[in-house]
Amino acid sequence: MISPIAQRIGKFIAYQKLSRREFASRLGYTSSEKINRLFRKDGAKPGFDIVADIANKFVELNPDWLVTGRGEMLKGPNGSTVREEPMGYETMAYVPLKVREGYREGFQKEDFIRGLPHFFLPGLGGGTYRMFEVGGRSMYPELQDKDKVLGRWITLEDIYEDQACIILSKARGLITCRLGLREGGVLWIKGNPLNALEFPSLRLEVKDILEIWDLVLLITPRLQLRQSP
Numbered sequence: 001m002i003s004p005i006a007q008r009i010g011k012f013i014a015y016q017k018l019s020r021r022e023f024a025s026r027l028g029y030t031s032s033e034k035i036n037r038l039f040r041k042d043g044a045k046p047g048f049d050i051v052a053d054i055a056n057k058f059v060e061l062n063p064d065w066l067v068t069g070r071g072e073m074l075k076g077p078n079g080s081t082v083r084e085e086p087m088g089y090e091t092m093a094y095v096p097l098k099v100r101e102g103y104r105e106g107f108q109k110e111d112f113i114r115g116l117p118h119f120f121l122p123g124l125g126g127g128t129y130r131m132f133e134v135g136g137r138s139m140y141p142e143l144q145d146k147d148k149v150l151g152r153w154i155t156l157e158d159i160y161e162d163q164a165c166i167i168l169s170k171a172r173g174l175i176t177c178r179l180g181l182r183e184g185g186v187l188w189i190k191g192n193p194l195n196a197l198e199f200p201s202l203r204l205e206v207k208d209i210l211e212i213w214d215l216v217l218l219i220t221p222r223l224q225l226r227q228s229p
Contacts, residue, residue, distance in 0.1 A: 003044060005069075010039065026058075027057055028053070059075075092118065092119065092130055101173065121150070129150055129151065133148050135176075137192070144220070144222065147218060147222075149218055149219070150215070151165070152216050154212050156209070158214070161181055163178065163179045164178055165215060166215065167209060185206045
């Protein structure tokens with residue numbers, strides 16, 4: 001029988017809409033075995049290191065609930081606990097252009113993310129989502145300045161050539177792009193064939209990639225509805 005604490009970890013993974021592999025990757029593990037064994041072996045419990053990793057990575061999680069089952073699963077803005085959001089809705093942060101430069105330093109800071117605009121969007125599949133405002137013409141005409149794109153958090157194991165993504169790089173910050181080939185420790189970013197001088201192909205060191213968001217939805221002000229005759 002699965003231990004109570006493993007059941008709570010499973011509930012939190014489901015709340016985050018992550019697979020166990022994705023959850024383990026978010027914790028910095030190269031394998032999901034540490035997480036999988038909690039659900040495979042009767043009575044298995046996580047060690048202190050796993051509990052600490054979960055609490056440190058997911059700062060919104062109430063550690064008392066995780067360890068003892070007391071209280072609510074999530075903490076509120078002032079440290080108090082809050083209830084889960086309604087089923088079928090995902091709360092997500094929106095990164096407008098004015099904070100893009102600060103995102104590189106603040107993406108892992110609770111106060112920074114909490115200070116971003118948040119909204120609900122129904123009908124999404126499993127995963128962690130974030131919305132970004134597009135700046136520049138690196139993917140013109142597919143994406144244009146001031147468009148908004150919804151990204152689903154993925155790992156390097158999930159990428160494929162020609163995938164539309166937003167990448168957070170240590171050196172370059174947020175990059176809206178289509179992916180090229182991955183060659184060992186290098187990931188190539190495709191240039192814009194319509195403006196190769198301004199937006200040439202880029203070479204990124206994989207070790208410098210902080211986040212990857214798979215673009216799954218476009219919100220644009222450019223929609224032109226046909227007028228009725």
